[in-house]
Amino acid sequence: MISAFTGTQIRAAEQPLLDAGEGAVLMQRAAHGLANAVVNELRSEGRRLYGSSVTVLAGKGNNGGDGLFAAAILARRGMRTTAVLTAGSAHPGALGAFGAAGGRIHVLDENNAEELAVLIAGDDVVIDAILGTGARGGLGGPAAELIVALQELKPKVVVACDVPSGVDADTGEVHWPVLTARLTVAFGAVKAGLMADPGEGCAGRVLPVPIGMEDSLPLPALRRLSVRDVAAVLPNPGRRVHKYTRGVLGIVAGSERYTGAAALSVEAASVAGAGMVRYLGPETVARQVLERTPEAIWEPGEPGRVQAWLLGPGLNGTEQLQRARDVLAAASAAGQPAVVDAGALELLPERCPPHWILTPHAGELAALLGRGEVCVTREDVESRTLHFVRLAAEHTGAVVLLKGATTLIASPSGAVFSQSEGCPWMSTAGSGDVLGGILGALAATYAESGMDDDGPFAAQGIEPAERWAAAAAVGASIHGMAGSAASAGGPLTASDIVRAVPGVYRALMEHRTR
Ligand SMILES: NC(=O)C1=CN([C@@H]2O[C@H](COP(=O)(O)OP(=O)(O)OC[C@H]3O[C@@H](n4cnc5c(N)ncnc54)[C@H](OP(=O)(O)O)[C@@H]3O)[C@@H](O)[C@H]2O)[C@@H](O)CC1
Numbered sequence: 001m002i003s004a005f006t007g008t009q010i011r012a013a014e015q016p017l018l019d020a021g022e023g024a025v026l027m028q029r030a031a032h033g034l035a036n037a038v039v040n041e042l043r044s045e046g047r048r049l050y051g052s053s054v055t056v057l058a059g060k061g062n063n064g065g066d067g068l069f070a071a072a073i074l075a076r077r078g079m080r081t082t083a084v085l086t087a088g089s090a091h092p093g094a095l096g097a098f099g100a101a102g103g104r105i106h107v108l109d110e111n112n113a114e115e116l117a118v119l120i121a122g123d124d125v126v127i128d129a130i131l132g133t134g135a136r137g138g139l140g141g142p143a144a145e146l147i148v149a150l151q152e153l154k155p156k157v158v159v160a161c162d163v164p165s166g167v168d169a170d171t172g173e174v175h176w177p178v179l180t181a182r183l184t185v186a187f188g189a190v191k192a193g194l195m196a197d198p199g200e201g202c203a204g205r206v207l208p209v210p211i212g213m214e215d216s217l218p219l220p221a222l223r224r225l226s227v228r229d230v231a232a233v234l235p236n237p238g239r240r241v242h243k244y245t246r247g248v249l250g251i252v253a254g255s256e257r258y259t260g261a262a263a264l265s266v267e268a269a270s271v272a273g274a275g276m277v278r279y280l281g282p283e284t285v286a287r288q289v290l291e292r293t294p295e296a297i298w299e300p301g302e303p304g305r306v307q308a309w310l311l312g313p314g315l316n317g318t319e320q321l322q323r324a325r326d327v328l329a330a331a332s333a334a335g336q337p338a339v340v341d342a343g344a345l346e347l348l349p350e351r352c353p354p355h356w357i358l359t360p361h362a363g364e365l366a367a368l369l370g371r372g373e374v375c376v377t378r379e380d381v382e383s384r385t386l387h388f389v390r391l392a393a394e395h396t397g398a399v400v401l402l403k404g405a406t407t408l409i410a411s412p413s414g415a416v417f418s419q420s421e422g423c424p425w426m427s428t429a430g431s432g433d434v435l436g437g438i439l440g441a442l443a444a445t446y447a448e449s450g451m452d453d454d455g456p457f458a459a460q461g462i463e464p465a466e467r468w469a470a471a472a473a474v475g476a477s478i479h480g481m482a483g484s485a486a487s488a489g490g491p492l493t494a495s496d497i498v499r500a501v502p503g504v505y506r507a508l509m510e511h512r513t514r
Pocket residue numbers: 014018023026027030059060061062063064066087130131132133134135136137138139140161162163187211
């Protein structure tokens with residue numbers, strides 16, 4: 001499990017060490033971690049350190065101090081080093097060390113941003129150490145000009161010091177312009193803003209470097225399940241199971257207009273481990289669903305028993321909407337878990353049970369919040385994903401899974417998970433319907449006993465109030481892994497994601513036995 005913390009939490013954890021006069025030691029550890037990361041990045045490209053060039057963009061705070069100390073280490077190891085002081089002044093000790101190691105210094109001013117950008121862009125590595133956790137807002141003036149010009153010139157390798165400057169370490173909000181990093185070296189722990197969009201999109205790979213305050217960290221603001229975590233909680237049918245004990249999922253999806261959504265979600269649920277899928281919908285749609293997944297059962301009348309529901313993909317028309325309304329009311333009364341997507345999001349009651357999982361994309365989340373009189377646009381949600389997903393979970397009382405390049409899952413208890421295994425090729429029609437099917441299958445499987453204190457989530461130390469959010473994170477992770485496997489770097493269809501799901505399960509099961 002990767003845990004992420006806000007800048008405020010990390011500063012609080014550092015405080016006792018700072019009070020004990022250990023600040024300089026922490027900074028040295030950070031600088032060594034950053035310098036080593038630069039060395040490894042160059043070596044991974046088969047480059048020699050000696051004679052390679054690095055520029056550090058250094059702000060006036062401790063972030064700039066970390067960058068300058070790291071550059072001093074690199075200068076002593078044979079790199080040609082340059083510093084650009086973006087605020088005129090810099091951490092005195094670090095600047096002294098940098099000068100003593102033989103680094104060249106430029107001071108950014110109103111007139112030289114473009115010229116410096118051209119100079120820097122030719123270097124092998126650029127270290128962004130302008131702003132860290134102490135930033136208020138983003139870059140302005142000549143520093144912003146420098147970053148805009150540099151971004152256009154596409155420097156070879158950008159390594160961000162702690163966070164890319166301009167990314168809010170607590171929230172992932174981005175104050176443009178930001179220099180997109182290939183690697184972000186995070187000191188002490190990963191910052192929450194590196195695991196939520198749009199911040200994550202600027203950070204590249206994130207490498208946490210311990211600096212000695214890790215034992216004092218509080219509960220994380222955000223968590224990400226690793227492959228090992230997902231493997232550990234994956235339902236694994238025992239010898240005595242049968243289809244009903246494995247979990248039956250009821251699906252209300254599709255319509256005459258959107259037949260494919262029903263077909264995709266039913267097939268995805270079937271391959272993602274549901275014991276059985278009962279489909280509820282018009283006969284014309286059901287025929288196509290069964291053609292693709294003959295294993296599913298069509299329920300023209302009163303449906304048989306289920307452990308969980310998936311409602312919403314491709315939902316349209318009076319008859320299907322009424323069916324979904326009835327099922328939601330029944331599921332609420334019976335205390336059954338439900339995954340609620342797309343068209344069914346409009347049918348939700350004001351407060352939902354905490355074991356319902358809502359799966360909006362940014363536009364749908366804006367509409368969902370609008371029902372509670374929070375007027376926001378899709379763009380607002382996209383620029384403050386962590387804030388709005390939390391707000392939606394708080395307002396609805398349900399688990400809210402916000403889809404995107406990074407998928408955020410907020411529990412009404414306040415816990416948030418972040419998964420990012422997918423790839424941009426997955427932004428294709430029907431991809432969300434497949435996710436719905438996977439989540440539905442997991443909900444049906446976990447419904448009976450998965451959430452108990454002797455279940456798999458408890459064994460991973462996940463608190464009862466966070467377990468349904470963790471289950472949704474498992475679904476997002478499997479969906480992302482299946483999409484990336486199906487893509488292998490190229491385009492894909494939603495059907496390809498479905499076909500890749502069993503392979504992902506197999507790989508995870510193997511992981512478990514290792
Ligand atoms: N605590 C520790 O001992 C350790 C901390 N560590 C490192 O320190 C970093 C935090 O350092 P920090 O607190 O000095 O703040 P930092 O991120 O460098 O930036 C703030 C500076 O920039 C300025 N500034 C603010 N906003 C601005 C803006 N929009 N545009 C322009 N300027 C702006 C602000 O000046 P002001 O405006 O307040 O005069 C201030 O001087 C952290 O990310 C990690 O790298 C590690 O070494 C481990 C040990």
